Amino acid sequence: MTDLAPAGTRSLRLGVAGPVGTGKSSLIALICRELADELALGVITNDIYTDEDARFLRSAGVLDPERIRAVETGACPHTAIRDDVTANLLAVEDLEADFAPLDVVLVESGGDNLTATFSPALVDAQIFVLDVAGGGDVARKGGPGIGRADLLVVNKTDLGPYVGVDVPQMVADAQAARDGRPVLGLSRTDRDSIEVLKTWLRGVLASFRSGDHVAVDPGPMAPHFHAEGGEHQRSHADEDGGYVHSHGPDDHEHDHAPVTGAGSQR
Numbered sequence: 001m002t003d004l005a006p007a008g009t010r011s012l013r014l015g016v017a018g019p020v021g022t023g024k025s026s027l028i029a030l031i032c033r034e035l036a037d038e039l040a041l042g043v044i045t046n047d048i049y050t051d052e053d054a055r056f057l058r059s060a061g062v063l064d065p066e067r068i069r070a071v072e073t074g075a076c077p078h079t080a081i082r083d084d085v086t087a088n089l090l091a092v093e094d095l096e097a098d099f100a101p102l103d104v105v106l107v108e109s110g111g112d113n114l115t116a117t118f119s120p121a122l123v124d125a126q127i128f129v130l131d132v133a134g135g136g137d138v139a140r141k142g143g144p145g146i147g148r149a150d151l152l153v154v155n156k157t158d159l160g161p162y163v164g165v166d167v168p169q170m171v172a173d174a175q176a177a178r179d180g181r182p183v184l185g186l187s188r189t190d191r192d193s194i195e196v197l198k199t200w201l202r203g204v205l206a207s208f209r210s211g212d213h214v215a216v217d218p219g220p221m222a223p224h225f226h227a228e229g230g231e232h233q234r235s236h237a238d239e240d241g242g243y244v245h246s247h248g249p250d251d252h253e254h255d256h257a258p259v260t261g262a263g264s265q266r
C-alpha cells in the first residue's frame with residue numbers, strides 16, 4: 001500500500017487478456033515479483049475447468065497464495081469477463097474486502113481467442129497480450145483487444161531470432177493498428193522492457209486515483225463461430241453490436257446484450 005491511496009477507495013482492477021500461451025500468467029507473476037513490495041496486490045484467474053493458472057501463480061511464490069483466487073468459468077470463458085461478470089466481480093470484491101486496502105487486483109482472462117476482451121464493468125484498464133511465437137502477422141490482424149486495450153504487450157521478444165520474427169516490425173505493425181495507444185515489446189529477460197511495464201502500471205494507478213483515468217471498452221468480440229465436432233456449435237450475429245450464440249443441445253441458449261455507453265467503441 002502506498003501513500004498515494006485515498007482511504008476508502010477500491011483497488012485498480014486490471015485485466016490481462018490474450019490467447020492461450022502468450023504469457024498472461026507469466027506477466028502477472030512478473031508484475032507481482034516486481035511490485036509486491038511497493039503495492040498491495042491481489043490476483044483473480046479464470047480457467048475453464050480448473051484452477052491451473054491460480055496454482056501456477058501460487059507456486060511461483062511471488063505473492064501470498066491466499067491473495068490468488070480462481071474463478072472457474074465453464075465452457076465460455078469470454079462470457080465470464082464480458083457478458084456476465086458476476087462471478088468475477090464477486091471474487092474481486094471478496095479479495096478486496098479480505099485484504100483491504102489493495103492497490104491493484106489483476107484479473108487473468110481464461111485464454112480464449114484473439115477477440116475476447118474485458119467489460120469495463122469488471123476492470124478499469126486492460127492489457128492485451130500477444131507473443132512473438134504466435135507469428136509476426138498477428139498484430140496486423142487487429143480486433144478489439146489488439147486495437148483498443150489500454151496496453152498491448154508483444155511478449156517473448158527474446159524468441160524473435162528463434163521463430164524468424166522481426167520484432168521491431170511486429171511492434172511497428174501493432175502500433176499502426178492502435179491509433180497512438182501504447183505497445184510494449186516485453187521479455188522477462190529484458191530488464192528495460194520490465195521497467196517500462198512498471199512505469200506504465202504506476203501511471204495508470206496514479207491516474208485512476210486522481211480520477212483522470214477513463215475505463216475504455218475495447219468493444220465486443222468479433223462475430224465468431226466455434227465448430228467443435230458439432231457439439232459446441234455456436235453462432236453469432238447481430239445488427240446492434242452485441243452477438244448471440246447458441247450452444248450444443250444439452251446446453252443453454254442466451255443473448256449477449258449490445259455494448260452501450262460512453263467510452264465504448266472508440
Ligand SMILES: Nc1nc2c(ncn2[C@@H]2O[C@H](COP(=O)(O)OP(=O)(O)O)[C@@H](O)[C@H]2O)c(=O)[nH]1
Nearest residue numbers: 019020021022023024025026111156159187188
Ligand atoms: N521465452 C519466453 N517465454 C516466456 C516468456 N513469458 C512467458 N513465457 C513462456 O510462455 C509459456 C506460456 O506462458 P503462460 O504465462 O502460461 O501463458 P498464458 O496461457 O497466456 O497464461 C510458458 O512456458 C512461459 O514460461 C518470455 O518473456 N520469454
Ligand SMILES: [Mg+2]
Nearest residue numbers: 024025053108
Ligand atoms: Mg495463464
